[in-house]
Amino acid sequence: MTRRHHARSRSRRLLGPGRWHVQARVERFVEPSLLLLLRERPLHGYELLERLPELGVEGRVDIGNLYRLLRGLEQEGLVASEWSDELPGPAKRTYELTAEGRRVLDTWAEALRRAQGAIGTFLDRYEEGR
Amino acid sequence: MTRRHHARSRSRRLLGPGRWHVQARVERFVEPSLLLLLRERPLHGYELLERLPELGVEGRVDIGNLYRLLRGLEQEGLVASEWSDELPGPAKRTYELTAEGRRVLDTWAEALRRAQGAIGTFLDRYEEGR
């Protein structure tokens, strides 16, 4: 075993001389994204992963966390799932949106509109003082 | 001592029957907000706290974390500070933006524009399928 085991511990934001890691991500953005994709039609986890970039999710989504998220959403009753035996290939668990999930998606949309406004407020003030 | 010690443990998102806590916050949004306010003029921590709502920072910012953030920004060279003895009242530490801080603020503005675009992409698709 090569045992490289977490040789991370790079400082949180500094990437190089004068290079800072600033990424303006919306907290838990994948969650509403999953609900939105599932509103269109039922999908399984791996398909969801592939489609997330369409919605503006920057960078890669961690696949392990994605499945955990889906199971969390199911526990909360926002999605429902079942194993799809018909389809070829490895076993797939297909998720669909529930009525409750749809309501929560609507709430997310409102929240995202507010966030967009907040960013707008920031950027207006930023441009003023250039 | 009353020893009530953390009797939290409410479930993460559920607030009541059908009421979910969804808040679309931009990760680390207070950080660029502090830089922006300091670009306009030097301020101390408590003043920054009071002015943050102007920039669209939803809800209250934790004061403890705010001071920690400021010291972090100073360690990274994005702001500089000194005690202001002249002013009346309790001792205040006044912060000002450095040249490096100004560059990082510019990077943040770009990142926030991208985030705004991502939210736009999401909302467009959301509106399509209503």
Next chain:
DNA sequence: TTCTACATATGTCTTTTACCTATACTGACG
């Protein structure tokens, strides 16, 4: 004196995200 507002600071726990690993099915290639 006591109360409130101003001002800075630390401790600690939870939530969210990143990174890593394990398992298994399937088809392509040599």
Next chain:
DNA sequence: CGTCAGTATAGGTAAAAGACATATGTAGAA
């Protein structure tokens, strides 16, 4: 055949970000 790559799901663990609580001190008002 074996093994490699791609599809598919899942768990462990640790760091980062944020929430909550508390401590300390100044200063003015009631």
